[in-house]
Amino acid sequence: MTNRSKASHIGSCLSVIDLLAVAFSQKTLDAFSSNNEILLSKGHAAAGLYAVLDALDLLKEPLESYCEDGSQLYGHVNHRASSQIPLSTGSLGHGLPFALGVALANKKLGNKQKTIVVISDGELNEGTTWESALVAPQHDLSELILIIDRNRIQSLGFTEETLKLDPIAPKWESFGWEVSEIGGHNHREILDAISHNSKKPLCIVANTVKGKGVTFMENSIEWHYRAPSTEEMNLAFSEIASVEK
Amino acid sequence: MRNTFINQLFTAAKADKSILLITGDLGYGVIDQFADELPGQFLNFGINEQSMMGAAAGLASKGFKPFIYSIGNFPTFRCLEQIRNDVCHMNLDVCIVALGAGFSYGTAGYSHHLVEDISALSALPNLSIFSPADILEVELLFPKILAERGPRYLRLGKGGEGRITEKFQQVASGISILSGSSKFAVVTTGNILSEVILALDDIAPELHPTVISVSNFISLKDYIPEIKYDRIMTVEEHVLRGGFGSLILEHLSNLNCNVTRIGIDSLSSEISGSQQFLRRSYNLNSVAIAQAIKKELAAIKL
Numbered sequence: 001m002t003n004r005s006k007a008s009h010i011g012s013c014l015s016v017i018d019l020l021a022v023a024f025s026q027k028t029l030d031a032f033s034s035n036n037e038i039l040l041s042k043g044h045a046a047a048g049l050y051a052v053l054d055a056l057d058l059l060k061e062p063l064e065s066y067c068e069d070g071s072q073l074y075g076h077v078n079h080r081a082s083s084q085i086p087l088s089t090g091s092l093g094h095g096l097p098f099a100l101g102v103a104l105a106n107k108k109l110g111n112k113q114k115t116i117v118v119i120s121d122g123e124l125n126e127g128t129t130w131e132s133a134l135v136a137p138q139h140d141l142s143e144l145i146l147i148i149d150r151n152r153i154q155s156l157g158f159t160e161e162t163l164k165l166d167p168i169a170p171k172w173e174s175f176g177w178e179v180s181e182i183g184g185h186n187h188r189e190i191l192d193a194i195s196h197n198s199k200k201p202l203c204i205v206a207n208t209v210k211g212k213g214v215t216f217m218e219n220s221i222e223w224h225y226r227a228p229s230t231e232e233m234n235l236a237f238s239e240i241a242s243v244e245k
Numbered sequence: 246m247r248n249t250f251i252n253q254l255f256t257a258a259k260a261d262k263s264i265l266l267i268t269g270d271l272g273y274g275v276i277d278q279f280a281d282e283l284p285g286q287f288l289n290f291g292i293n294e295q296s297m298m299g300a301a302a303g304l305a306s307k308g309f310k311p312f313i314y315s316i317g318n319f320p321t322f323r324c325l326e327q328i329r330n331d332v333c334h335m336n337l338d339v340c341i342v343a344l345g346a347g348f349s350y351g352t353a354g355y356s357h358h359l360v361e362d363i364s365a366l367s368a369l370p371n372l373s374i375f376s377p378a379d380i381l382e383v384e385l386l387f388p389k390i391l392a393e394r395g396p397r398y399l400r401l402g403k404g405g406e407g408r409i410t411e412k413f414q415q416v417a418s419g420i421s422i423l424s425g426s427s428k429f430a431v432v433t434t435g436n437i438l439s440e441v442i443l444a445l446d447d448i449a450p451e452l453h454p455t456v457i458s459v460s461n462f463i464s465l466k467d468y469i470p471e472i473k474y475d476r477i478m479t480v481e482e483h484v485l486r487g488g489f490g491s492l493i494l495e496h497l498s499n500l501n502c503n504v505t506r507i508g509i510d511s512l513s514s515e516i517s518g519s520q521q522f523l524r525r526s527y528n529l530n531s532v533a534i535a536q537a538i539k540k541e542l543a544a545i546k547l
Contacts, residue, residue, distance in 0.1 A: 079335065086306060091330055097296040098331055101303020108285070109307070131293035135300070138291075 419461020
C-alpha cells in the first residue's frame with residue numbers, strides 16, 4: 001500500500017498494528033466484545049488500520065485503492081472507509097475526547113461495552129490528552145480504555161528529546177486511572193490487558209517498536225516519512241515471512 | 246435572551262432525555278434550574294473547550310443531542326478544529342451556543358468580544374448558523390434549532406435586548422421584516438438591530454427603508470435572490486471581512502443591487518469600553534447608522 005501510493009507513516013503502522021489486530025479480532029470473535037468501539041486517534045497510521053479491517057473483511061473498499069484518487073481510503077483515518085470507524089482522525093489529540101463522549105453516552109445508556117482509543121505517545125504532547133485525563137475519572141468512565149502506542153518516536157525525533165514523557169504510568173495513576181504496562185507486540189498481553197475489568201478508566205502503556213518486524217525500519221525516524229521502494233518492500237516482506245516460518 | 250433560550254431548552258429537555266446541556270464551567274445564575282432539576286442531562290465539563298467539543302461529538306455519535314453553552318470565543322475559536330473535524334466533518338447533532346454576540350461583553354475586553362465568529366464558522370461544512378436579535382426571535386427560532394439535525398451554531402446577546410422585533414412580520418424561517426421603502430432595505434443580524442430601529446427615529450417616516458432581520462442564515466440562500474431592492478445596506482456588530490454583509494453579497498452576486506456594508510472594519514486593540522462606547526467608536530451606534538441611511542437616501546434621490 002505505502003509502496004504503491006508513496007505514502008508516509010509505515011513505521012507508525014507497524015508499531016500499532018498488533019494493538020489494532022488484537023482489539024478488532026476480539027471484537028469480531030468474542031460475542032461479549034462485539035459492541036466495543038475502537039478508535040485510532042493516531043490517524044496517520046491509517047494504512048495499518050485499513051489492513052486490519054480488510055483482513056477481517058470489514059472494509060468498504062479494496063485495500064488496493066489506498067490513496068488512489070476518489071478512494072475513501074485516504075492517508076489519514078476516514079470514518080467512511082468502514083462502519084467500524086467511529087471517527088475520522090488525522091489531527092492529533094482528537095480521538096480521546098471523542099472517546100470520552102462515546103464512553104459517557106454508553107454509561108448514560110447503561111451499556112457495558114468498552115470504548116478503546118489508541119493514541120500515539122506523541123499525542124501526550126497535546127493539551128486535549130491531559131484535559132481528558134482529568135475528565136474520565138471525574139465521570140467514573142470505567143469502560144474507557146486508553147492505549148498509548150509507546151514507540152518513543154514522534155515526528156522530528158525521539159519523544160524524550162522533544163518533550164520528556166517518562167515516567168508515563170505514574171502520571172496517569174495520579175490522575176485517577178488504573179495503569180498497566182505491556183509489550184505492545186505480544187498478542188496475549190494485549191488481549192489480557194484490554195479484557196481486564198477495571199473500576200477506573202484504564203490506561204495501557206503499550207511498549208512498541210516503530211517499524212516493528214522490519215530490521216531496517218525499526219526505531220528509525222526516517223520511516224515516519226519514507227515510503228518503501230519496491231526493493232525495500234521485497235526485503236521487508238522476506239524478513240516478515242522468515243519470522244512467520 | 247440567554248434566559249429565554251435556557252428556559253426553552255429546559256422545557257424541551259424535560260420531554261426529550263437525549264437533550265444534554267453541557268457547559269464549560271459558565272452560566273452562573275442562568276443554568277441553575279436546568280442543572281438542579283435535570284441533573285442527568287446537565288454536565289459541567291470543566292474549563293476545557295477542546296475536549297468538551299470532542300466529547301460532545303462523541304455523545305452525539307451515540308444519539309444524544311448536546312447543547313454546548315459557553316461565552317463567545319471559548320466554544321468557537323478555542324476549539325475551532327474540534328468543531329471542524331469532530332462535529333462538522335462527522336455531521337453530528339451538536340448545537341454550539343455562544344453567549345455575548347458582538348460587544349455584549351464590552352468592558353470585559355478583547356478576549357470576550359465575539360466579532361469574528363461568523364467569518365470563521367460560515368466557512369465550515371454542514372453548520373447552520375442562527376443569530377437572533379431579541380427574545381422574540383429566540384422563541385421563533387427555538388423549535389427550528391431543536392428540529393434541525395447536524396451541527397448548529399447559535400450566537401446570543403447577553404440579555405436585555407427586549408422585544409425589538411415586535412412589529413416585524415416573519416416572511417421565512419428566521420427572516421423578519423419591518424416594511425418600508427420598496428427600493429431600499431437595511432439587512433441586519435443579531436442585536437445590533439436595536440441601533441437600526443433607534444436610527445429610524447431620525448429619519449422621516451415616509452423615507453424609512455425596509456428593515457430585514459436575519460436570524461437563520463440557512464434561509465438566506467432561498468430568500469435573498471428573490472428580493473427586489475435597488476439598494477441594500479447591511480449592518481452587523483461583527484467584522485466586515487467574511488461577515489454577515491459578505492454573506493449577503495455572495496447571495497446577491499448575480500443581482501443588480503447596490504450594497505453598502507456597515508460593520509467593524511478592523512478590530513483595534515486600543516479601544517475599550519462598554520458595548521455602547523464600542524458601538525460609537527466603530528460607527529455602529531444609532532447616530533452613525535442614521536447618517537449612513539441618510540447617505541443612501543440621498544444617493545437614491547440622485
